[in-house]
Amino acid sequence: MAKALLGHVGGPDPRMVAEMRRLQRRVRDLEAELVRLQEENDSLATATDGVTVHSVKDREPALT
Template identity: 55%
Template structure:
């Protein structure tokens, strides 16, 4: 039914086409940002794991008070 109405009304306007293209670009930008943040997050998690793996019992002990 929607296709019939759009065909009857003459299809999308140039403004609608521009807005659709802008929304597609925005989606692509947001997807790229998500991927960048995932890569950054993975690197941070890797760094934390490396630091935790290198912690010894001596590193956790507080100096004795005099």
């Protein structure tokens, strides 16, 4: 019982702290990637202004 109490009162579990830091880093990395991809998408969208974009329905089959 004393071990259980000391473990509970002894502070945060180092493995839990390490996992939290790893997850926070991963979230930051994913958020940075999201911003990068949004900027790339915006630049591609402005580059295609005035360019006719063909939809899948307009394409001819590759093999007939």
